[in-house]
Amino acid sequence: MDAAAANATKAVPGIPxxxxxxxxxxxxxxxxxxxxLALHARGLFSWNEWAAALADEIRRAQAKGDPDNGDTYYRHWLATLERLIAAKGVASSQTQHRYRDAWDHAADRTPHGSPIELRPEDFGS
Incomplete structure (x- = not known):
């Protein structure tokens, strides 16, 4: 395990x-x-800030009925990542959705096993 991953697993409770x-x-x-890890290394957030945001995300999910059995941990991780990226002004939620939709479009047209390549037409009009 590299030092960045080791630091994250020490600083953020609950990492499987x-x-x-x-x-x-x-x-x-x-x-x-x-x-x-990469965004933390670039100073976008501290591990304390990350842990607090992740805990908030998990609490919100539990309030909506998430069984908190560990299967959804990284879904919460991803939602936290998306929320912090938007809050810090790196990419708005709208921009993130635009790229997610473009990625889905590109994946739909890409044969299994081939690399997915985003093209301008994947972004629609």
Whole structure:
């Protein structure tokens, strides 16, 4: 485990881990984790700020009926990442949705196993 991941697992309670470090069930979970590490390294947020925002996100989800059995942890992680990115002015929620929709469009036209490439037409009009 690298130093950044080790620091994150110490600073942010609840990260699913084993003796080697964080564990992920799906590739997107590892990618979301890595994005948070990169943004933290660039000074976008402190781990204390991240932990507080993540705890708020988890509480909101629990209030809406999330069973909090661990299966949705990285969904909360991703939602927190999106919320902080918007709050810090990196990319608005509207911009994030625009790119998510474009990515979905590009993925729909890409054969399985091929790299997904965003094109201008993926963004619609």
């Amino acid at each position: 881990r084993d003796s080697d470090g964080p564990v992920f069930r799906e590739p997107w979970e590892a990618q979301a984790f890595a994005m948070a």
